Amino acid sequence: MLLSLVMLGLVSGCASEDTENANDDDIHKSATFEVDFLTAKSEPLAEPVEVFGTIAAKQSSAIGALVEGPLETMFVTVGDRVKKGQALFQIRQADYKRRVAEASAALRLTEAQATQAQRQYDRVIALAPRGFVSKAQVERVETDLIVAKAQVSQSQSLLATAKQALRDTVARAPYNGVVTARLVDEGSYLNNRFSMGEQSAALQLQELEIVAAIVSAPQARVDDFKLNQKAKVYIDGFDEPFDSFVFIINDRVDPESRTVELRLPDKKPELSDQ
Secondary structure: OEEOOEEOOOOOOOOOHHHHHHHHHHHHHHOOEEOOEEOOOOOOOOOOOOOEEEEEEEEEEEEEOOOOEEEEEEOOOOOOEEOOOOEEEEEOOHHHHHHHHHHHHHHHHHHHHHHHHHHHHHHHHHHHHHOOOOHHHHHHHHHHHHHHHHHHHHHHHHHHHHHHHHHOOEEEOOOOEEEEEEOOOOOOEEOOOOOOOOEOEEEEEEEEEEEEEEEEEEHHHHHHOOOOOEEEEOOOOOOOOEEEEOOEEEEEEOOOOOEEEEEEEEEOHHHHOO
16 A cells, blocks of 8 residues: 655744643644545556468368369459358369269169069069079079169269269358459360479458468577466557467478467458558
């Protein structure tokens, strides 16, 4: 507690007893004490560590085609905000629609063959107890029915694959983000594998709802940093710092700069709007 004491002046000199008594009374009346009480607070003292770095997106993806073909339509451009699942671009669909039609026809054919095999099996099995068919005939229709059913399953799988490939001609955003680069234009041939230098990526997408400050701290100060430790991030163009914390401490020390990488996240929707 802090105590502040103030005393007002005392008068001294020669006087009669009455005067002295009167003066004593006056002194007692005029003497006052002023006391101020202040509450003491304890605060930790910390030496700030100033480090520099860059702001990076939480995720950055080069969005490529899941199937091969010429780029037919681009639905977005640089700067567009997109939602997860939104269509970004489309590969020409003619070949993939044809494959779906072929697979559908193949499935109908195998289903008809399976129906025929089932009927033949039923007839033979009905005659077997009366001895009108041989054991070999029974075994043959059983095998034919098994093969026909297997062909139906195979055709169903091929049709499902063809339909998925048709859906994959439309590339969609894997998360909410911003289109930060357009790498190709309509007519470019895109593939989904490495071959002959053909283009595989069409767009660059970044998730900016959550950004991270990537900074390099001196190795000599690494013991001063702890996970979840509070920090302030100052960004050019913003008047006020953003509150953050130490989310990642990379144990690897850069051999040239002798620094350690730290990552400090910051969820600031307004930052992505800049």
